[in-house]
Amino acid sequence: MASRLVLVVETDPAARRHMADLLTNLGYEPMIAESVEEALAALSRNEFVLSLVDLNSAEADGIDLLRRLKVQGGTPGSIIIIANGSSIKRIPEAAALGADDVLQKPFTPEDLENTIKSAIARPMRAWGREAHDDRGHRLQDELALWQSPQMHEVREIIRQAARADVTVLICGETGTGKDLVARAIHEFGVRRPGPFVKVNCAAVPRDLLESELFGHERGAFTGAHQLKLGKFESADHGTIFLDEIGDLHSALQGKLLHVLQDGQFSRVGGRSTIKVDVRVLAATNQNLEQAVASGRFRDDLYYRLNVLQITVPALRERPQEIPLLAQYFVERYAKLFQHESFTLLPETLQRLTRYRYPGNVRELENIIKRMIVLGDSVLARSPWPGESANGKHESPPPATKVQISLKHISRKAALAAERQAILDALEQTRWNRMRAAKLLNISYRALLYKIKDAGLEQDRQASSPA
Numbered sequence: 001m002a003s004r005l006v007l008v009v010e011t012d013p014a015a016r017r018h019m020a021d022l023l024t025n026l027g028y029e030p031m032i033a034e035s036v037e038e039a040l041a042a043l044s045r046n047e048f049v050l051s052l053v054d055l056n057s058a059e060a061d062g063i064d065l066l067r068r069l070k071v072q073g074g075t076p077g078s079i080i081i082i083a084n085g086s087s088i089k090r091i092p093e094a095a096a097l098g099a100d101d102v103l104q105k106p107f108t109p110e111d112l113e114n115t116i117k118s119a120i121a122r123p124m125r126a127w128g129r130e131a132h133d134d135r136g137h138r139l140q141d142e143l144a145l146w147q148s149p150q151m152h153e154v155r156e157i158i159r160q161a162a163r164a165d166v167t168v169l170i171c172g173e174t175g176t177g178k179d180l181v182a183r184a185i186h187e188f189g190v191r192r193p194g195p196f197v198k199v200n201c202a203a204v205p206r207d208l209l210e211s212e213l214f215g216h217e218r219g220a221f222t223g224a225h226q227l228k229l230g231k232f233e234s235a236d237h238g239t240i241f242l243d244e245i246g247d248l249h250s251a252l253q254g255k256l257l258h259v260l261q262d263g264q265f266s267r268v269g270g271r272s273t274i275k276v277d278v279r280v281l282a283a284t285n286q287n288l289e290q291a292v293a294s295g296r297f298r299d300d301l302y303y304r305l306n307v308l309q310i311t312v313p314a315l316r317e318r319p320q321e322i323p324l325l326a327q328y329f330v331e332r333y334a335k336l337f338q339h340e341s342f343t344l345l346p347e348t349l350q351r352l353t354r355y356r357y358p359g360n361v362r363e364l365e366n367i368i369k370r371m372i373v374l375g376d377s378v379l380a381r382s383p384w385p386g387e388s389a390n391g392k393h394e395s396p397p398p399a400t401k402v403q404i405s406l407k408h409i410s411r412k413a414a415l416a417a418e419r420q421a422i423l424d425a426l427e428q429t430r431w432n433r434m435r436a437a438k439l440l441n442i443s444y445r446a447l448l449y450k451i452k453d454a455g456l457e458q459d460r461q462a463s464s465p466a
């Protein structure tokens, strides 16, 4: 189903409530932002069908907000609300920034309904709804690949977890699909219209993590020029996914425990208490029980997180899924790299099924990507990570192989492949650029240049807020 999610930017509490009621009655799901910051945070985490911006109340300057919304990609439809004479003059500016329509206060529910309908009925606006459906479909498609009894069970626990709205600890080796599980819990639960906010506790530098999670007041420390909302605040009425929770340092373990106990915290440098309604999901590829036993992880926090535990089995424990996953990745990447004629040969599939995948589904995905880029359907040109006689596995083909064939494919596909190879290397080395450059067999400076050129740093900040 297409999104019914509507972003409302309104600072007046009475108008907010009124607008929320009207929209709900019309069958939409309103998400209310009280400030520009909140609106931008909400926009980066959700697919809205429409935004309604009160020009008079949108903190400081509604036009500036429209500009910033547009920079972030905007919403398929956009309506501004005006109240008095002065804002009327700004309509042309608003229209230039993509506003589809104007509503003047006071307006009737019918006015609102008609304006919304015409704003979202424009054919050129269809992209937003498609994008939303796409995302939903992709998750469904990916979950459908879980064909083993173990993963059926995982899916069943996800359903229960989604309904129960409790804290869930997701365990499993690297690359098994923990992110996918977290997303599914959010998407299948009552918080679906709310934001899904992910924080990778290992990727954010230790001294910045507290402010990343809980925000800071202006002047809280050197360089804190502006008030900053933390991820917990951005995730209000939604889900926060704390990835690599095992890497959370001890001072923050205490603060997190507090939030889990009573949903309250204060920003760094702040005195007032902030209350949020957030569901916490956490993931780890470490053995947290061991970390508790050795004193690295607080036991009280562990029990709070571990209300429900989902362990995602390693791919080698569900080899029947390998052909399905392989085929899925072939279809996806053949299209992306413009090698649509690429097919998986039966003997290749057999070899793929025998391999033990220490890097799990992500490793399988990377092998397929590499085969497609190299046009290597029998894995002849890549040193193949097959099983050797003694049952141990050889190491997978190094990422540097991607460089070889770039000359033979189109420029667009080559750029996409190169970008992917760089991302893989950075992911593998947890963004250690020195090691990634070595892996890619290029100079450190060349890598820095390529990261900048391909905008990878922004991507990283958008996906795992570091």
Ligand SMILES: Nc1ncnc2c1ncn2[C@@H]1O[C@H](COP(=O)(O)OP(=O)(O)OP(=O)(O)O)[C@@H](O)[C@H]1O
Binding pocket: 141, 142, 143, 145, 146, 172, 173, 174, 175, 176, 177, 178, 179, 180, 181, 285, 325, 328, 361, 362, 365
């Ligand atoms: N069932 C699936 N269908 C399609 N892709 C999958 C599936 N399971 C995992 N993947 C892909 O494998 C990769 C790894 O999955 P994911 O990021 O969820 O793993 P993870 O357990 O969170 O890994 P890490 O511990 O490194 O964070 C991703 O690119 C994901 O899209």
Ligand SMILES: [Mg+2]
Binding pocket: 178, 179, 243, 283
């Ligand atoms: Mg993950």
